[in-house]
Amino acid sequence: MSFSSQYPILLEAVPLAFAALCPIVGMWKRKLCFPFSVAGVLATNFFIFSLWGKVTSTNTVTYALGGWRPPFGIQIRIDYVGLFIASIIGAVGLLVLIYSWRYVSHELEEEKCTYYYTLYLLLFASMLGFTVTGDIFNMFVFMEIFSIASYALVGITGQRRAVRAALKYLLMGATSSIIVLLAIAFLYGTVGSLNMEDIAGRLQVGGYTSVAGVALVLFLIGFAVKAALFPVHVWLPDAHSIAPSPISAVLSALVIKMGVLGILRIFFTVYTPGFADLSGTWNALTQAVAWCAAISIVLASIMAIIQRDFKVMIAYSSIAHIGYILLGVCMLTDRGLTGGLYNILAHALGKSCFFLVAGAIIYKHGFRRITSLRGLGRSMPVTAGAFAVASLSIVGLPPSAGFIAKWYILWGCLQKHQYAFVVMVLLGSLLAAVYCFRVVYYMFFVGPYGDGIDEAPATMFVPAASLAAGTLFFGIFATLILPSLGSAARALLAG
């Protein structure tokens, strides 16, 4: 076996190895933890991006762990969608890690920094593992790792409020994990297999379909909590706003997307769309998710407008964007699904930029209220400029990636003649314009202006600015990914 055919496993095993060694490095020299983890994330990025050529030429890359044939052993299965999301994780994870350096040494006690980087690497490795696995129980295992790591990172400052938010997140997250585990147990009891494709094949054979239907509902509930969809989103505003800003960025940009990816995998790979015996349940559930998503969009946008705290506002906006993604997915047309997937990219770039900007302002001035952002456009031009550019993407104006994503989602709704959803998406965008441009207005057009430039450190504004530039890049050069994303969407819909 050539070394390059080992990349599918190396992209999870390498960051995990760095995570396991990080406390030992920290015990030796605490200052080395940061360069050590950057090295790990860089190596992982190399493996992820080297896989692009192979995946675009062969569609799926599989890897059998331990050499066992799939239903007997665990299989890694990287398709286009998986690699697309893995690349987002790699790139955003690297930028946020670089940003963390100054922020963490400023905010956390020195003793905690080692474990901050360890948990960050564990979070990074497990999200990648979750993205590329082809086995539902393996998916659950990685879900546990990234959930525990994110509970801990939310509460890492040890302040009373942070620990309370982390506990709330823990209670909801652990319940949803148990629900997913129960669903896996039901499914295993009815088909006797854990490999996704094998389950799909054995479900077609039939038998015990009612149990499989209940398992589908449980999967949906479990992953909806992880994704923070409307009725079960209550943990998100606290957890995302109180966490340290780089962690808020990762949670919003990547961790909640794992819930969406779980729903995608279950709905399109395990229970395929054309599956006859369960199609009633399947269609009813996608309809229900579409309505929850639409309500998410409007309700969360309204909640974002009435917030006074900058970070809470951004957190509510994340709930709205999960709504856009799932609404696009549940339209079950190739355009809608492409738009939903593209919004994963657009939102990951835009929202992590928002949180990094918020973090830079907190680092510099300690402000959290929107009204106190007056005049920052003068004193922190790069940071405020990055916010302004990223807000184009969050609102969905051209020429940004968010525009392309919303355009395709609207197109998907129109293909299905769902005019109510069209109205809700447009209303959500209008409300987003209100809450984003209000901040831009305070930053650039309201005095008093300080004299001179007082910018955050370069390791903080460069990641924020590159994420903002990324939203523009993927808006202008959208054709780089859109055609293959469209064919990936059609492949998902075909089952």
Place this chain on the structure above:
Amino acid sequence: MRKAIVVLALVGIGVMLIYAVGEMPPMGDSGNPDKVHIAPRYLEHGEEEAGASNVITAVILNYRGYDTMGEVAVIFCALCAVVAILNREKPGLSRTSMDVSGVKASVVVRTTIRFLVPVIIFFAVYIILHGESTPGGGFQGGAIIGASIILFTLAFGLPESTRKLPLRFRIPLESFAVIAFLAAGFTGIVFGVHFLTYLMPGLSEYAAETIRHIMMMVIEIGIGFAGGIIFTSIMFAMIREDQCELQPDSP
């Protein structure tokens, strides 16, 4: 209103679950899907293919070894979570009753525990090493090791325990299980086979089986000792944190 919605949702989920359990395949029936699809292969070929006469160990370490690596990482992650939020123990701040009052546990208790702890650890090592052929293995043995150290701490206090198990000794051991798994995996990659393959190609049958045996042993021992030390470290971190709640009580 809120309570009504919660009750309604719970009743809905409950009815759904009861319905699903009623529809499940009959319990213990030999024709069930989970007994005819992949399980027979594990039972029939587990010992020769996977190298462990205890089929459960064969599945845990070999067929689905990657999941076990994930589970080990979950335990490691839990330790990191506790330590990140509560910090490591500070022996001076211990609030176990004897550290607070300065009164040592009675000589009977201390002597008994001095005798018991080595025996318990010996039993744990047996459980770890014998997991290959009888029920047991790293996770169970690790729990017993952790329990024995906690017992020692209860009798002798935190300062004594941390002197016996200093931090610079515990930190490498905590990562040991994940590292052992990854080392086994990367050995496969060096030999040019899949990650977590235990039988290396290009060796005589005897050498390959010996190497497989050694790798499985190292992983079991790694899980056992790392697990035990992780439980200990979590308990040490929590002893210190009890201070906040215990403070008003002590005179």
